[in-house]
Amino acid sequence: MQEFPYVLSEYEEINPLLYKPINSTQRIKYTCFNTSLNYIILGSTSGSIYLFSRKPCSFIQLIPLSQGPVSRVLISPDEKTVALTTTRGAVCLVALKPTPKLIATSAEHIHEQVNCLCWNDNSSEVYVGDENGKISVMVLSIFTVNSMFQAPACTLMNLDSAVVQLSFSSPLLLVSTVTRCYICDTVQEQYKQIGNKARNGEFGACFYKTNLTEDKSTMVTQKEEKLANRQGSFDFIPEGNAKVQEENFPQIFCARPGSRLWEVSANGIVMKTHQFKEALAVPPVVICRPNKSIYSRIPPRVYT
Numbered sequence: 001m002q003e004f005p006y007v008l009s010e011y012e013e014i015n016p017l018l019y020k021p022i023n024s025t026q027r028i029k030y031t032c033f034n035t036s037l038n039y040i041i042l043g044s045t046s047g048s049i050y051l052f053s054r055k056p057c058s059f060i061q062l063i064p065l066s067q068g069p070v071s072r073v074l075i076s077p078d079e080k081t082v083a084l085t086t087t088r089g090a091v092c093l094v095a096l097k098p099t100p101k102l103i104a105t106s107a108e109h110i111h112e113q114v115n116c117l118c119w120n121d122n123s124s125e126v127y128v129g130d131e132n133g134k135i136s137v138m139v140l141s142i143f144t145v146n147s148m149f150q151a152p153a154c155t156l157m158n159l160d161s162a163v164v165q166l167s168f169s170s171p172l173l174l175v176s177t178v179t180r181c182y183i184c185d186t187v188q189e190q191y192k193q194i195g196n197k198a199r200n201g202e203f204g205a206c207f208y209k210t211n212l213t214e215d216k217s218t219m220v221t222q223k224e225e226k227l228a229n230r231q232g233s234f235d236f237i238p239e240g241n242a243k244v245q246e247e248n249f250p251q252i253f254c255a256r257p258g259s260r261l262w263e264v265s266a267n268g269i270v271m272k273t274h275q276f277k278e279a280l281a282v283p284p285v286v287i288c289r290p291n292k293s294i295y296s297r298i299p300p301r302v303y304t
Contacts, residue, residue, distance in 0.1 A: 009288040014057045018042065021050055021059055034082075036075040039096075043070025043084060049094065063100045067092055072114060076123035081140060083126040085114040091128050091153075093140060106153035108136040118166035118173070120186075127156075129163025133177060156234050157184070157191060165204035169250055172266060176205045181254045183268040190237045194254055194268045203255040205264075210250065 018040070022028045030050075032043040039060075040052040047068050051060045068086035075082055081103075082094045091106040091114065109130045116129040128136045135157045161178040168174070173184040175191070179198045184191035194205075249266040256262055259277040262270045 007288055008285050012057070013289070017057045017059070018050075018052065021062065031070055032073050034073050034075050036077075036079050038079060039075055041073055041075055041082060043073040045069045047086065049073060049082065049084065051096070051100070061100060063094060065092065065094070065102060067102075067105065072117055074117040074119060074126070076119045076126075077121060078123040081123060083117050083119065083138075085109070085117065085128070089114055089130070091117075091126075091136075091138060093126070093138060104138060104140070104153075106136065106138050108153050108155055109134065115163050116166040118168050120168050121170045127166050127168065127173060129166050129175065131162045133157075133159035133161050133163060135159065135163060135166075135175060157182075158233075164202045165206075167204075167206045169207040169209060172207070172249060174205050174207060174252060176203060176254070178202065181205045183252070183264075183266070184234060189234045191234045192237045192268045194252075194264050195262060195270045197256075199257055201257065203257070205252060205254040207249075208251040208253060 018030075022030070022044070027046070029045045030042045031045055034041050035054060038054055040054050040057065042050045042052075044050065047066055047070060048062055048064045049070060050062055052058060053060055065084075067090050068088050071085050071087050073082060073084040080095065080097050082096060084092050084094065086092070089107075089109040089112045091109060092102060093104040095101055095103045106128070109128060112134070113131040114128055115131055116127075118127045118129075119125070120127070124140050126138050126140070128138070134155055136153055136155045138153045157175070159175065159177050159182065160180060163175060163177055165176040166173065171185060171187040173186055173191075175182040175184060179200060181194040181203075182191050183194055252264040252266065254262040254264055256273070259275065259280050261274040261276065263272040263274060264270055
């Protein structure tokens, strides 16, 4: 029998609780979900979204929408707004507080398949990437929340292939496509390619954040105030011309074929290649799910 140094176990079974609001109908199905510190939210084929509290898991509210079946949903970092996309390519912003309501819709990706949504750190912008390599942004302001103005939306980049992942660490946006990875400075409105070797597949990239890098949030927030006046498309810059102060930003890791990772600086320069072929060859640990039979094997404790 194979021995494991630890056991992975589900905290609790929540599927019955999540499916309870749609158990009475066969027509509505869940299509996507997202979680935050306090919420679980699910999109559906009806176009509506279902909001649950996370701890304890309980149904809060149905938010009815008529934009079409929901394909992706993402809660903002401050948990006040939900961004969602539909199967026809519409991008919507829904305010959760004080009263749930649709506050903005973008048609930048209409009739296209949206693959990625990504909020910035202060919940003022959401970035959108689609199957054709287009990346757009929707800007959220107090005027948008109060329904005084529509949220501005514009296209930032048209890249070489489908966008497969977006990641944000102010003021940098990390973009992964099927063939390449790009680092974008949202203040300077510039972007550049990471490394020279192309790839072919759904390989992502992410920021590795630490407590030291999180201390820069105030400085970056001041820079982000300029973003409301963005002119439009970002400019592509050649390698070596980036102006980011690397010590102020987290490390970047980009997935590569062959179980490898690139370690990258904030200026998009590949510093090191890590190999994980041997580590990933280890079989995964079995997940133990709630089962009364497990506990029935434990002998009862006798008190005297």
